[in-house]
Amino acid sequence: MADFPPDAWITTTRELKALAEDLRGAGRFAFDTEFISEETFEPILCLIQVATPNRLAVIDPLRVPDLGPMWNVLHDPAVEVVMHASGEDLRICRLQSGRVPPRIVDVQIAAGLAGFGYPLSLSNLVYQALGISVRGGETRTDWRRRPLSPNQLRYALDDVRYLLELADLLNARLKELGRLDWAESEYRDLVRAIEVRDDELRWRRLPGIHQLNRQGLEIARRLAEWRRNEAKRTNRPLRQFLRDDLLLAIAKRQPTSRHDLEALRDFRRSPVSGQVAKVLAIVAEALAVPPEALPEPTERYEEGPGLTMTVNLLSAALNHCCSRQGIAYALVGTSSDLKDLIRWHTQGRPGDRKPALVGGWRGEVCGQVLLDVLAGRLALRIVDPEADPPIALNPVRDQEEPTEAA
Known part of the structure; x- marks a missing residue:
C-alpha cells in the first residue's frame, strides 16, 4: 500500500492528539470528510482526511472516542484550513462541534476567480492546474464499512493530497490578478452563511x-x-x-x-x-x-415574459463581463441574483439594501455594466457568434456611431 503511509491511519485518542499538534504546528492543513447522509437525520461522519506539507492522515471517527482535539485545531484562528467545495464539510463541522473553522481557503472558489472555471471537480481541477490525473471509482463507497480497501484509503487521501499545492498555485495567481481579497471575502461569506443558518x-x-x-x-x-x-x-x-x-x-x-x-x-x-x-x-x-x-406572507414577484427577457439580456451582459475578465460566470451570479437586481432597479434603487451583483467584488466585476444596461446607457451588439465573448457592449449615443465600451 505504497500510497498509504504506515502512520496515516488514526484510531486512538493518543494518536489524534499527536496529529492535532502536528497540524497546529504546521499552521495550515488540508481537510476533507467522508460521510453517509442518505439514511439518517444527521450525516454519519465516517472519515476525516488531513494533510500538511509533511504528512497525510486519515482519522477514523467510528473508532476514536473523542474528536475534540481535531475540532479544537480546526477552530484555531491561527490555523488555515484548505478545502475543496467546502460547504458540506463546514456543515459537518457545525453539526459535530457546534462551530465552523474561522479561517478557510476553498480551492474551488479560488479556481473560479482565477479563470479555471466553476464549479470544477477536484480531479478536474488537479488535472487542469497541476497536470496530474487522479484516479476515482470510490464515490459510491459505504464509508462505514471496515476494513477499508487500499483503493478506498488511497481515494480518501487523494481528496487532500494535492490541496495545499493547489492553494499555493491559485493564491499566487489571484495575487497576480489582484483578486486575493475577493477570494478571502467569499470564504468569509461562506463561513458566515453556515454559522448563521437557522434550520x-x-x-x-x-x-x-x-x-x-x-x-x-x-x-x-x-x-x-x-x-x-x-x-x-x-x-x-x-x-x-x-x-x-x-x-x-x-x-x-x-x-x-x-x-x-x-x-x-x-x-x-x-x-x-x-x-x-x-x-x-x-x-x-x-x-x-x-x-x-400568522406569519407574514413570503415576498412574491410575478415572473412574466418581460422579466424573463430582461434576465436573459442581463445574463448575456454578465457573461460578457465574466468572459473578458476570466472569471467563472457561475461563481459571480445566478438568475435569482439578476432578478433581485432588476427588482431593486425598478423599485428606485432603495439605499437600505444593495443586491449582491452591485456590491463587493461582484460589483467590481459587473455592477456598473449591468446598471448601465438596465438604464439604457449600454446596448448589446452581436460581434461574432463564434467568438468568446460573442457580443460587445456599446454606449447608447443619439445620432452617433456606437463604439466599443471599455
Missing part, C-alpha cells in the same frame, strides 16, 4: 412556499416543525418522513377531514399516512391562530 426557518425556503396564504404558511411552519422533531426522534431524513411537495400540498389544500387529506396525491403512500389524526390536528391548530399572529 428551524428552513420551511421559509421550501420550493413553492410563496404560493401559500398566511394560514397556509402557518400550517407549513407547524408541519415542518413536527417533521423535524419526528425525523430526529426516529433518526431518518426529513424528506423520507414527509416530502417537501406533500407538505406544501397539505398547507395549500388545508384539509379538515380524513377524506380531504387522503385525496391528496401520494398521501396514502407516504410514511405519515398512518398519522391522519395528527396531521389534521396540526392543520386545525394552525387555522385557529388569530390573523395578527
Whole structure:
C-alpha cells in the first residue's frame, strides 16, 4: 500500500492528539470528510482526511472516542484550513462541534476567480492546474464499512493530497490578478452563511412556499416543525418522513377531514399516512391562530415574459463581463441574483439594501455594466457568434456611431 503511509491511519485518542499538534504546528492543513447522509437525520461522519506539507492522515471517527482535539485545531484562528467545495464539510463541522473553522481557503472558489472555471471537480481541477490525473471509482463507497480497501484509503487521501499545492498555485495567481481579497471575502461569506443558518426557518425556503396564504404558511411552519422533531426522534431524513411537495400540498389544500387529506396525491403512500389524526390536528391548530399572529406572507414577484427577457439580456451582459475578465460566470451570479437586481432597479434603487451583483467584488466585476444596461446607457451588439465573448457592449449615443465600451 505504497500510497498509504504506515502512520496515516488514526484510531486512538493518543494518536489524534499527536496529529492535532502536528497540524497546529504546521499552521495550515488540508481537510476533507467522508460521510453517509442518505439514511439518517444527521450525516454519519465516517472519515476525516488531513494533510500538511509533511504528512497525510486519515482519522477514523467510528473508532476514536473523542474528536475534540481535531475540532479544537480546526477552530484555531491561527490555523488555515484548505478545502475543496467546502460547504458540506463546514456543515459537518457545525453539526459535530457546534462551530465552523474561522479561517478557510476553498480551492474551488479560488479556481473560479482565477479563470479555471466553476464549479470544477477536484480531479478536474488537479488535472487542469497541476497536470496530474487522479484516479476515482470510490464515490459510491459505504464509508462505514471496515476494513477499508487500499483503493478506498488511497481515494480518501487523494481528496487532500494535492490541496495545499493547489492553494499555493491559485493564491499566487489571484495575487497576480489582484483578486486575493475577493477570494478571502467569499470564504468569509461562506463561513458566515453556515454559522448563521437557522434550520428551524428552513420551511421559509421550501420550493413553492410563496404560493401559500398566511394560514397556509402557518400550517407549513407547524408541519415542518413536527417533521423535524419526528425525523430526529426516529433518526431518518426529513424528506423520507414527509416530502417537501406533500407538505406544501397539505398547507395549500388545508384539509379538515380524513377524506380531504387522503385525496391528496401520494398521501396514502407516504410514511405519515398512518398519522391522519395528527396531521389534521396540526392543520386545525394552525387555522385557529388569530390573523395578527400568522406569519407574514413570503415576498412574491410575478415572473412574466418581460422579466424573463430582461434576465436573459442581463445574463448575456454578465457573461460578457465574466468572459473578458476570466472569471467563472457561475461563481459571480445566478438568475435569482439578476432578478433581485432588476427588482431593486425598478423599485428606485432603495439605499437600505444593495443586491449582491452591485456590491463587493461582484460589483467590481459587473455592477456598473449591468446598471448601465438596465438604464439604457449600454446596448448589446452581436460581434461574432463564434467568438468568446460573442457580443460587445456599446454606449447608447443619439445620432452617433456606437463604439466599443471599455
